Amino acid sequence: MRLSDKVALVTGASGGIGHAIAARFAEEGAHVAVHYSSNEKPARELVEQIRSQGRKAEAFQADLAEVDAVTKLVHNVHSAFGRLDILVNNAGIPASGEVTSFTPEQYQQAFDVNVRAVFFAVQAAVPLMPDHGRIINISSGMVKRPSARGSIYAATKAAVDSFTQSFAHAFAERRITVNAIQPGPTLPGMFGRHSKERQDAYAKQSLIGRLGKAEEIAALAAFLASDEGALITGQVITADGGVFS
Numbered sequence: 001m002r003l004s005d006k007v008a009l010v011t012g013a014s015g016g017i018g019h020a021i022a023a024r025f026a027e028e029g030a031h032v033a034v035h036y037s038s039n040e041k042p043a044r045e046l047v048e049q050i051r052s053q054g055r056k057a058e059a060f061q062a063d064l065a066e067v068d069a070v071t072k073l074v075h076n077v078h079s080a081f082g083r084l085d086i087l088v089n090n091a092g093i094p095a096s097g098e099v100t101s102f103t104p105e106q107y108q109q110a111f112d113v114n115v116r117a118v119f120f121a122v123q124a125a126v127p128l129m130p131d132h133g134r135i136i137n138i139s140s141g142m143v144k145r146p147s148a149r150g151s152i153y154a155a156t157k158a159a160v161d162s163f164t165q166s167f168a169h170a171f172a173e174r175r176i177t178v179n180a181i182q183p184g185p186t187l188p189g190m191f192g193r194h195s196k197e198r199q200d201a202y203a204k205q206s207l208i209g210r211l212g213k214a215e216e217i218a219a220l221a222a223f224l225a226s227d228e229g230a231l232i233t234g235q236v237i238t239a240d241g242g243v244f245s
């Protein structure tokens with residue numbers, strides 16, 4: 001088990017990819033802070049599942065559009081578990097629409113949740129982390145090929161990629177690694193809310209003939225979080241079956 005006794009905070013662990021990451025980290029021996037915003041039930045169920053495996057787990061509610069809630073979340077997790085080794089900034093929202101019809105409020109919400117929360121979670125977490133800590137940011141493969149309707153979403157994730165590279169330098173002295181994963185269309189998760197036709201079209205567009213699985217993103221996150229990932233920092237790794245190649 002590669003994450004024995006590490007404490008991980010996974011934001012958005014009530015959703016598809018975050019749930020898979022939190023579950024995989026627990027399988028690898030980590031204690032897990034399961035963050036959610038509005039979907040309490042899957043978070044509570046995941047906590048029970050992790051506890052049944054003999055690890056510590058707690059659910060934490062926070063609306064990460066509120067910057068104070070971001071900081072409070074990190075401090076609450078640290079107080080509850082007594083340490084914080086791994087931060088996974090996974091929570092995110094889609095933003096899809098015509099450039100001509102987005103409102104300033106939609107723009108602001110996307111940047112608050114997808115970008116600002118990442119920055120201030122890292123700002124709060126790093127002073128609490130031991131040396132050799134791990135930060136993993138969940139970006140999106142769409143950064144490589146922003147669609148017409150994905151202008152705001154892709155820009156938020158491009159900002160996350162930029163933070164990733166900058167943070168890797170900022171915390172290098174403490175040997176805290178910082179990496180981003182760019183998933184392609186992945187199930188379960190927000191992509192599951194698209195029509196079957198759209199899902200099939202993306203599967204065809206991939207080089208592997210199918211969509212990604214949240215467990216596959218979790219496997220990569222577990223590797224980056226482990227000692228085996230120590231060589232890798234400041235990287236943005238695409239895991240999309242070639243959809244955006």
Ligand SMILES: NC(=O)c1ccc[n+]([C@@H]2O[C@H](COP(=O)([O-])OP(=O)(O)OC[C@H]3O[C@@H](n4cnc5c(N)ncnc54)[C@H](OP(=O)(O)O)[C@@H]3O)[C@@H](O)[C@H]2O)c1
Nearest residue numbers: 012014015016017037038039064091092185186189190191
């Ligand atoms: N699935 C894909 O195809 C795909 C592809 C590329 C990138 N991604 C990225 O992967 C990450 C996870 O996405 P997913 O597919 O697993 O989506 P998801 O199932 O919709 O989960 C999103 C998670 O983010 C949380 N969240 C949403 N708004 C929030 C807010 N204001 N404050 C705090 N938490 C909030 C949700 O919490 P509640 O449900 O509790 O409200 C949920 O846990 C996101 O960053 C997304 O951009 C996904």
